[in-house]
């Protein structure tokens with residue numbers, strides 16, 4: 001567990017109190033998005049959510065909205081996973097949320113929320129059949145842009161989910177697949193804030209540009225749809241009232257470090273790209289910065305060697321893997337890294353929300 005004496009940990013607790021003092025009720029919906037695959041999105045969502053839940057007493061719901069279901073496979077035990085997906089069709093997954101809407105029955109009645117004790121959070125687990133609903137969301141998007149009731153209702157599917165879960169949680173985290181497809185669009189248009197996990201490579205620089213452009217186009221198109229809505233009473237009021245998608249920052253993952261005289265340094269080849277990231281991020285996402293001095297860099301998670309796959313086979317967060325040997329070292333590094341990212345996460349959340357409150361008043 002986190003050292004209670006750590007300044008990052010204590011500061012994060014103070015920031016959480018500051019957030020509570022702002023008097024906002026209901027969970028904040030945060031999505032973790034990068035249309036580049038394999039950059040560590042799922043690993044970050046699961047472990048940051050665990051850090052917030054286990055060490056900072058936050059009530060977290062994690063939604064696995066990626067048809068690959070990697071987060072689900074990570075956090076459920078092998079028996080639970082087999083018990084859910086071993087038969088012909090799984091029940092109690094995110095498919096239960098989407099299916100009724102897709103056959104014209106409106107929003108689902110209940111949310112299939114389950115507990116994930118080792119990670120300290122609740123989850124709506126994923127389903128490969130989510131991929132089958134991608135077409136539905138894509139078709140309905142055309143209708144949504146023109147203000148059609150059905151299209152807007154489908155587009156606000158995740159908004160509806162967030163609204164229904166909001167009173168029970170501090171945060172709702174979304175793990176998303178690596179695409180600029182319809183499911184991810186619907187989540188991004190419903191979330192309060194987004195975080196960009198990335199790897200240190202030139203492909204991530206390019207992906208950030210795509211994210212910036214896609215978000216801009218989608219938000220404009222949705223604003224038109226809302227303006228021309230056939231039936232404005234269908235719009236999810238809570239989500240639309242003065243809302244603006246906030247950018248909390250980016251996290252780099254899996255770079256290699258080398259140690260010289262007990263000082264760790266990022267390997268030079270990574271550093272060459274890493275130094276370009278702040279400029280690349282600012283150039284496409286500057287309009288999301290709450291102030292010119294905003295620092296979107298939430299932290300760097302170095303390659304944690306075999307701690308990552310070990311935490312997967314144990315279905316346990318990296319910060320609580322209890323094995324001895326070399327794992328003791330990497331686990332303590334993981335703890336420090338996640339403590340620091342959690343602290344930066346709350347700092348930026350406060351900065352972004354202070355700005356959005358000032359613009360709305």
Ligand SMILES: Nc1ncnc2c1ncn2[C@@H]1O[C@H](COP(=O)(O)OP(=O)(O)OP(=O)(O)O)[C@@H](O)[C@H]1O
Nearest residue numbers: 037038039040041042043178254302303304305308
């Ligand atoms: N800090 C790390 N150290 C070592 N391995 C890591 C680290 N972060 C992630 N990995 C490994 O990298 C791989 C990709 O990570 P992950 O599945 O989280 O990426 P992703 O962005 O969610 O992928 P996808 O785009 O397919 O959803 C996994 O095998 C994971 O164990």
Ligand SMILES: [Mg+2]
Nearest residue numbers: 041042066070
């Ligand atoms: Mg993933």
